Amino acid sequence: MTALGDALTKADFQSDQETRWCPGCGDYAILSAVQGFLPELGIPPERIVFMTGIGCAGRFAYYMDTYGMHGIHGRAPALATGLATTRADLSIWVVTGDGDALSIGGNHLIHALRRNVPVKILLFNNQIYGLTKGQASPTSERGKITKSTPFGSHDRPFDPLALALGAEATFVARTLDTDRQHLPEVLRAAAAHAGAAFVEIYQNCPVFNDGAFDVLRDRAQGAANRIPLVHGAPIRFGAGLERGVVREADGDLRIVDVADAGEDALLVHDAHREDPSLAFALARLAERPTGPTPIGVFRAVERPLHGAAATRDRERTVADTAALDALLHAGDTWTVA
Amino acid sequence: MGKTVEQRERVVVRFAGDSGDGMQLVGGRFTDATALLGNDLATLPDFPAEIRAPAGTIPGVSAFQIHFASRDILTPGDTPNVLVAMNPAALKANLATLERGATIIANEDAFTRRNLERAGYASNPLEDDALADFRVHRVPMTTLTTRAAEGLEGVGTRDAARAKNLFALGLLSWLYGRPTDGTERWIEAKFARRPAARDANLAAFRAGWSFGETTELLEVQYRVDPATDVAPGTYRQVNGTTATALGLIAASVRSGLPLLLASYPITPASELLHELSRHEGAGVRTVQAEDEIAAVGMALGAAYGGHLGVTATSGPGMDLKAETIGLAAMLELPLVVIDVQRAGPSTGMPTKTEQSDLLMALHGRHGESPLPVLAAATPGDCFETAFEAARLAIEHRTPVILLSDGFLSNSSEPWRIPDATALPAIDPAFATAPSNGTPFLPYARDARGVRPWAPPGTPGLQHRIGGLEKQDGSGAISYDPANHATMTRLRAQRIAAIARELPPLELDADDGAELLVLGWGSSYGAIRAAVRRVRDRGVPVARAHLRHLEPLPPNVGDVLRAFPRVLVPELNTGQLAYLLRARFLVDVRSHAKVSGQPLFAAELETAILEALA
Ligand code: SF4
Numbered sequence: 001m002t003a004l005g006d007a008l009t010k011a012d013f014q015s016d017q018e019t020r021w022c023p024g025c026g027d028y029a030i031l032s033a034v035q036g037f038l039p040e041l042g043i044p045p046e047r048i049v050f051m052t053g054i055g056c057a058g059r060f061a062y063y064m065d066t067y068g069m070h071g072i073h074g075r076a077p078a079l080a081t082g083l084a085t086t087r088a089d090l091s092i093w094v095v096t097g098d099g100d101a102l103s104i105g106g107n108h109l110i111h112a113l114r115r116n117v118p119v120k121i122l123l124f125n126n127q128i129y130g131l132t133k134g135q136a137s138p139t140s141e142r143g144k145i146t147k148s149t150p151f152g153s154h155d156r157p158f159d160p161l162a163l164a165l166g167a168e169a170t171f172v173a174r175t176l177d178t179d180r181q182h183l184p185e186v187l188r189a190a191a192a193h194a195g196a197a198f199v200e201i202y203q204n205c206p207v208f209n210d211g212a213f214d215v216l217r218d219r220a221q222g223a224a225n226r227i228p229l230v231h232g233a234p235i236r237f238g239a240g241l242e243r244g245v246v247r248e249a250d251g252d253l254r255i256v257d258v259a260d261a262g263e264d265a266l267l268v269h270d271a272h273r274e275d276p277s278l279a280f281a282l283a284r285l286a287e288r289p290t291g292p293t294p295i296g297v298f299r300a301v302e303r304p305l306h307g308a309a310a311t312r313d314r315e316r317t318v319a320d321t322a323a324l325d326a327l328l329h330a331g332d333t334w335t336v337a
Numbered sequence: 338m339g340k341t342v343e344q345r346e347r348v349v350v351r352f353a354g355d356s357g358d359g360m361q362l363v364g365g366r367f368t369d370a371t372a373l374l375g376n377d378l379a380t381l382p383d384f385p386a387e388i389r390a391p392a393g394t395i396p397g398v399s400a401f402q403i404h405f406a407s408r409d410i411l412t413p414g415d416t417p418n419v420l421v422a423m424n425p426a427a428l429k430a431n432l433a434t435l436e437r438g439a440t441i442i443a444n445e446d447a448f449t450r451r452n453l454e455r456a457g458y459a460s461n462p463l464e465d466d467a468l469a470d471f472r473v474h475r476v477p478m479t480t481l482t483t484r485a486a487e488g489l490e491g492v493g494t495r496d497a498a499r500a501k502n503l504f505a506l507g508l509l510s511w512l513y514g515r516p517t518d519g520t521e522r523w524i525e526a527k528f529a530r531r532p533a534a535r536d537a538n539l540a541a542f543r544a545g546w547s548f549g550e551t552t553e554l555l556e557v558q559y560r561v562d563p564a565t566d567v568a569p570g571t572y573r574q575v576n577g578t579t580a581t582a583l584g585l586i587a588a589s590v591r592s593g594l595p596l597l598l599a600s601y602p603i604t605p606a607s608e609l610l611h612e613l614s615r616h617e618g619a620g621v622r623t624v625q626a627e628d629e630i631a632a633v634g635m636a637l638g639a640a641y642g643g644h645l646g647v648t649a650t651s652g653p654g655m656d657l658k659a660e661t662i663g664l665a666a667m668l669e670l671p672l673v674v675i676d677v678q679r680a681g682p683s684t685g686m687p688t689k690t691e692q693s694d695l696l697m698a699l700h701g702r703h704g705e706s707p708l709p710v711l712a713a714a715t716p717g718d719c720f721e722t723a724f725e726a727a728r729l730a731i732e733h734r735t736p737v738i739l740l741s742d743g744f745l746s747n748s749s750e751p752w753r754i755p756d757a758t759a760l761p762a763i764d765p766a767f768a769t770a771p772s773n774g775t776p777f778l779p780y781a782r783d784a785r786g787v788r789p790w791a792p793p794g795t796p797g798l799q800h801r802i803g804g805l806e807k808q809d810g811s812g813a814i815s816y817d818p819a820n821h822a823t824m825t826r827l828r829a830q831r832i833a834a835i836a837r838e839l840p841p842l843e844l845d846a847d848d849g850a851e852l853l854v855l856g857w858g859s860s861y862g863a864i865r866a867a868v869r870r871v872r873d874r875g876v877p878v879a880r881a882h883l884r885h886l887e888p889l890p891p892n893v894g895d896v897l898r899a900f901p902r903v904l905v906p907e908l909n910t911g912q913l914a915y916l917l918r919a920r921f922l923v924d925v926r927s928h929a930k931v932s933g934q935p936l937f938a939a940e941l942e943t944a945i946l947e948a949l950a
Contacts, residue, residue, distance in 0.1 A: 015801065017801075017813065017814075044796070045799050046793065046794055046795060046796045046797065046798070046799055047793065047794055048793075049793045051638075052803075054804075061801050061803065062801045062803070062814065064801075065799055066799055067793035067794075067799055067800070067801075068799075068800075068801035068802070068803075069641055069668070069801070069802055069803060070801065070802070070803025070804060070805065071634075071664060071803065071804065072660055072661065072664050072804055075630060075631075075634045075660075075661065078626070078627075078630065078631035078634030078635055078638065079634045079635070079637060079638035079641070080638060081624070081626075081631070081634075081635050081638060082597065082599060082624075082634060082635030082636060082637060082638025082639040082640075082641075082642070082646065083638040083639065083641055083642045083793070084638075085597060085599075085622060085624055085635065085638075085639060086595060086597050086622065086638075086639040086642050086644045087642040087643075087644075087793070087794070089794060090642070090793055090794060107627055107628055107631070108627065108630075108631050108634070111626075111627035111631065307622075307624075317595075317619065317620060318589055318590055318593055318594065318595055318596075318619065318620035319586075319589075319590050319619040319620055320590070321590060321591075321757045321758055322757075323590075323619060324586065324587055324590040324757045325756075325757035325758070327583065327586065327616070328583060328587075328754050328755065328757060329571065329573070329754055330573075331573055331574075332369060332372070332373055332519075332573060332574070333571050333572060333573045333754065334372070334373055334375060334571070334572050334573075335570070335571045335572070336375070336567050336568070336569050336570060336571075336572060337569055
């Protein structure tokens with residue numbers, strides 16, 4: 001019920017499908033935040049598309065009363081690229097998970113970012129395979145015991161943000177499933193970004209990997225460990241903003257007590273830096289979300305867009321029959337009477 | 338000039354040289370001149386997979402064959418009348434294709450000790466009696482070309498020698514009386530920005546022509562008159578790639594849907610990506626995807642958005658696309674997948690032709706996922722078949738596989754240009770919001786079993802689709818056993834029902850024919866030529882050719898059963914024969930060939946006579 005002129009509400013984005021995630025799953029909070037913030041954009045639901053891959057996150061498309069396609073494992077960025085290449089008038093969102101985006105779909109993810117396809121990619125990172133019932137994912141920590149790694153995972157995990165920054169994504173951010181203020185803020189910034197936006201959302205899976213992000217999600221611990229990145233502001237955190245980030249002479253970033261280092265020594269966050277190396281260093285400040293970890297917009301720069309939005313032929317008008325006739329007759333022709 | 342002119346009805350010329358010698362270039366130009374002269378023609382480029390295999394070796398040989406005639410012809414010719422051999426390897430690699438008495442024009446300058454060794458010759462075949470059965474003309478092409486370019490500004494000896502392929506073109510143009518002005522204009526245009534190369538190539542071309550006129554080696558010039566038995570109309574030359582591209586654009590125009598081709602580079606399908614990329618603009622866009630899977634995904638994403646989504650690939654790429662094609666079958670969205678078949682398995686022989694993906698196209702997906710499969714018969718037929726593939730995809734909301742092959746995509750023939758206004762309109766029939774407030778059912782079906790297509794942006798029709806099994810009608814996720822059985826049946830029925838709108842299989846049968854030769858795909862020309870030869874012997878025979886392989890035209894069973902014997906020639910180990918035996922319980926005999934070469938009329942003639950014995 002979205003007559004033009006009527007303000008949209010959260011209910012306009014809720015589909016009639018019964019949500020089937022496990023009780024307490026972080027996905028509920030993300031769904032609610034997305035449905036709650038979308039009305040702000042003022043885009044009618046018929047011009048919004050959610051495209052998903054396989055995994056628990058993949059079900060997201062069914063719960064949004066927008067257009068939606070639940071695709072195949074890892075391929076949502078490719079499907080979304082095809083749509084964005086041809087339809088500049090749509091707001092296209094990809095919802096994916098750590099296995100979907102970083103394992104089976106890694107190639108599509110980095111190329112969608114490289115091309116700067118105008119899609120928003122939300123990666124729900126729970127550091128585990130949920131839908132297939134608990135195997136190690138490419139973001140699972142070393143030594144993690146799962147059904148497929150009974151003696152502990154051997155392999156070094158990916159940092160999704162470092163990967164996205166390596167692909168020189170134009171918008172890279174991180175937020176938390178249950179942060180009802182920070183999550184919509186980041187979504188808002190992603191929606192405002194013209195090109196490809198990559199948002200990692202730490203998402204708790206209470207069934208297979210409970211508590212993976214407690215140092216950030218828990219109220220008390222979170223206050224001490226979340227390092228909020230705000231463009232143009234010195235990077236500092238802690239309940240009393242008593243800690244901060246400085247850049248050493250060799251370029252390394254280090255966490256310091258503000259009292260020792262002095263306020264002027266703090267690194268001022270610049271999300272608009274063309275060179276992604278500082279954002280990369282911030283992503284590596286916390287290799288795992290087990291201590292102080294930056295959240296917020298790491299990088300937001302402008303670059304030419306891929307596809308329909310980038311060309312003059314936005315409307316994609318098809319040639320008429322006369323032009324077709326001319327095309328068929330192009331080059332050397334001869335006539336037989 | 339004192340030369341005699343002899344009339345020929347048909348001639349087969351094969352240009353062969355090193356891959357760096359520009360044989361495809363001069364072959365293509367000779368073809369253009371021949372087409373403009375009004376001869377019927379067919380061509381067969383034959384080049385190595387390596388871009389530059391070691392110079393002078395047999396794997397490095399690149400050849401271009403053209404068959405032209407004053408009557409209608411059907412194939413690029415089995416055996417050349419004239420072989421142009423630019424080096425010993427080219428001679429050695431092609432000698433076996435020649436019949437006794439054929440003419441060989443050899444660039445004797447290239448028959449050096451080193452080149453002879455590289456080609457594996459112990460002694461010079463131009464000097465011993467190895468070529469006694471042939472009419473050999475030794476022409477010092479490199480020397481004559483460099484001499485012709487002497488004194489030209491900015492042209493060094495090496496640059497000049499490189500133009501020797503144009504010398505060969507000039508000589509052959511003289512030999513068969515091809516007009517020169519078109520070729521000279523072509524050289525001028527081609528090298529417009531490199532005056533030195535332009536002058537060297539013009540000089541080489543003219544030197545080749547005047548060599549023919551003045552040399553005493555060649556006493557006879559040949560004439561092949563324009564073909565007279567061709568239908569009236571305006572013609573142009575096309576290869577299968579160009580015709581496919583034009584067919585897709587035509588379908589885009591006649592459906593009003595912009596076209597997106599997403600492809601990943603692969604031989605020989607890349608040509609279509611190149612071709613359509615040149616037409617970017619009004620309603621046509623191409624993307625070079627990061628991989629085969631992304632390519633088909635992008636095409637499907639575009640189709641979801643209400644566009645004509647197409648992807649093209651060859652053998653190994655089809656394997657990778659299978660999962661997404663299955664998704665398209667589940668989503669019931671239009672998608673055109675073009676498989677330019679090549680010799681396999683695995684990387685196989687990428688530049689060689691085969692028809693061995695038929696059963697994969699029909700069955701190569703998990704689960705029950707039926708879809709229409711079509712195959713083009715000739716380079717020009719690629720236009721109509723591509724148009725038909727797009728029409729079926731759009732009107733029936735289904736992935737369609739169009740089978741072409743390396744032979745079709747590279748071969749060219751004169752093509753009667755269709756009247757654009759006479760092409761049928763294709764109706765995408767997008768869904769619109771129901772006015773009476775009834776809910777939108779994305780999987781409700783019309784009488785043909787076709788579901789509504791509601792691209793994003795359509796107000797009031799927001800809905801979700803996906804790969805999970807869906808409830809009949811509503812499209813909601815469903816794990817209900819009975820519903821899955823119903824949906825499987827409905828998906829099969831709606832594809833099978835397409836048969837009702839297909840034209841019946843056309844039969845070309847003599848009275849009293851005991852044998853039906855049934856073909857599909859690019860062996861069309863060879864089959865017709867072989868059948869013509871058999872008929873010339875006074876033996877009655879019947880012939881038919883399938884464009885639609887899934888679903889088959891409704892009368893296929895009747896046609897098969899009308900003849901005591903059926904022979905199916907194909908470039909695989911008998912895939913269509915296997916299929917027809919299974920479906921119709923008819924004792925089909927297979928004529929199978931998997932050498933990477935197209936079917937030849939002569940070998941098939943023998944097979945037909947044997948089948949009749
Ligand atoms: S398995 Fe984990 S991620 Fe999946 S729905 Fe259940 S709680 Fe959520």
